[in-house]
Amino acid sequence: MAEIFIAVDAMGGDNAPKEIVKGAVGALEDKRLSILLVGREDVVKRELSSYKYDAGRVKIIGAAEIIGNDEQPTAAIRKKKDSSVVKGLNLLKEGQAQAFVSAGATGALLTGATLIVGRIKGVERPALGTLLPNAKGFSFLIDSGANVDAKPGYLLQYAKMGAIYVEYVLNIKKPRVGLLNIGAEREKGNTLTKEVYGLLETSDINFIGNIEARDMPLGAADVVVCDAFTGNVVLKYTEGFAKAMLGMIKKELMSSMLSKIGAVLAKGAFENLKKSFDYSEVGGAPFLGLKALVVKAHGSSDAKAIQSAVRLCTEFTEKGITRRISESIQKDNIKEETE
Amino acid sequence: MAEIFIAVDAMGGDNAPKEIVKGAVGALEDKRLSILLVGREDVVKRELSSYKYDAGRVKIIGAAEIIGNDEQPTAAIRKKKDSSVVKGLNLLKEGQAQAFVSAGATGALLTGATLIVGRIKGVERPALGTLLPNAKGFSFLIDSGANVDAKPGYLLQYAKMGAIYVEYVLNIKKPRVGLLNIGAEREKGNTLTKEVYGLLETSDINFIGNIEARDMPLGAADVVVCDAFTGNVVLKYTEGFAKAMLGMIKKELMSSMLSKIGAVLAKGAFENLKKSFDYSEVGGAPFLGLKALVVKAHGSSDAKAIQSAVRLCTEFTEKGITRRISESIQKDNIKEETE
Secondary structure, three states, X not given: OOOXXXXXXXXXXXXXXXXXXXXXXXXXXXXXXXXXXEEOHHHXXXXXXXXXXXXXXXXXXXXXXXXXXXXXXXXXXHHOOOEHHHHHHHHHHOOOOOXXXXXXXXXXXXXXXXXXXXXXXXXXXXXXXXXXXXXXXXXXXEOOOOOOOOOHHHHXXXXXXXXXXXXXXXXXXXXXXXEEEOOOOOOOOOHHHHHHHHHHHOOXXXXXXXXXXXXXXXXXXXXXXXXXXXXXXXXXXXXXXXXXXXXHHHHHHOOOHHHHHHHHHOHHHHHHHHHHOOHHHHOXXXXXXXXXXXXXXXXXXXXXXXXXXHHHHHHHHHOOHHHHHHHHHHHHHHHHHHO | OOOEEEEEEOOOOOOOOHHHHHHHHHHOOOOOEEEEEEXXXXXXXXXXXXXXXXXHHEEEEEOOEOOOOOOOHHHHHHHOOOEHHHHHHHHHHOOOOOEEEEOOOHHXXXXXXXXXXXXXXXXXXXXXXXXXXXXXXXXXEEOOOOOOOOOHHHHHHHHXXXXXXXXXXXXXXXXXXXXXXXXXXXXXXXXXXXXXXXXXHOOOOOEXXXXXXXXXXXXXXXXXXXXXXXXXXXHHHHHXXXXXXXXXXXXXXXXXXXXXXXXXXXXXXXXXXXXXXXXXXXXXXXXXXXOOEEEEOOOOXXXXXXXXXXXXXXXXXXXXXXXXXXXXXXXXXXHHHHO
């Protein structure tokens, strides 16, 4: 087996197990890694039988249960010890894998990750980061869904973790970190953002100040820091708005013969645009601040999305992101203690 | 002069005074109203000289000063007594006009409105409502920019005021009121939304539960209630995202000869789409909960936008929205007192 071990939840998501297993097998293209497929053994075996792959780099970890989207996260994690999520997270805890990808229930995954894998020492709250497409590329939005009632210190840590992720996994040198706010001036915002501004300003990250939401889609920052309520609203709104707008374009184009012909001729252009907003191009959302990497893949992930999530896990592991985050947070804590 | 008097800030906004005066003159088409143009007398007179209009229904209210976007709102309102904003708001206070439209600095307008015009008895915080385009029409987003640190009781009042506005000014019977949240289930959200859910549930409005941001652009609710930080982020994000997406479409279409031809043929369809996201079609944002109506027009308003903002003011006045809001809020207060 190779040196990097990525665990994949074969049972989570709308297209499980078929697309998940297909994506995991596809990810084996990268010779550096091995895959641990977590799920019902008979189901996973049957899916695997459709493909040719290097069997020496795939292992099935049996898990009889599945946690559904409608289950209360904490209760589900406590009760369903034999679920694919709990089993997968335990692989990280025991050091048998370096990362775990799941397209299953978000709440259970994040709760389980914090309970089972545990936080890096000094990290107040792990946060979910999501790559949002913009006119120039992507912005990494953190926290996009983990801690709805955030304290100022959390956001400072999100900024640090996000900057490390974007610098090393996405290869953007000295990423521009912006604070999502309702005005560009430093005195703008709510109680939370006003306090966070001060913290970011005196930190060692490349803080470029407040980012207004209208400048985000134009690519104003590489890392956009916010509380999870705001972040999740922006994330979901992007999804809905892109869908609504593409639907409106379609409707408009179908409204006259001339524009119908136009639409046919411009089809390639629209496909490219749709691709820009296609989450499968981007891979999953890393849950940063844990002792090992947990990635939440979109519920509707297809094989391509899973493969690209696994690719992010490999980069994350190779670049030693967990260690880098730990060092960055520790440095602050030492500074605080000596002050 | 006619029975309804609408004051218009001739000096506020990127296109003042030209477009503002043009829009105000255009609004005179509606014979029910008279316009009070507030601004520098010589400037307004010169602009007016370009048009033919019923001079008996236009009056200039001299105001020598202008409050800029970069001024601290409270200080500006206190110092610049002879500004178009302070003069315009005083017209409402003195009962000389029923509504005031300004495309000038938002902060000064809202602060001035609360200080000079004053709140309806029982209203905790006036809130800004904005009509956001969606796939089926519009959602009225309230609060979209007034009170960044909101308490649960504020949001209950936003819901009531928004429902009255949408029902009577936009003619939507029993408008569907949704709470903007990060999940559909009632237990989802942050401390604020969880409390607000309980308040809305037991109120007499047509509360349809939590609305996820992804369902907003698809037209899931007529009134979307949220705190001003979230609302302003959504509002500005919509602006930026629509712009970015249309830019991306353009770039894609220009990428090949075939799609260029397609783009020419489909031009009408794109113009229609752009129009859907054109704020001038929608008019301004009403600041609800005051003793008289104050409307914030978009900073980049053209004549058409100003005319449509004046139209909203006329409807608002004719339908007695201030009285209706007052009655709705009073009813609650009486209920509270007797309980």
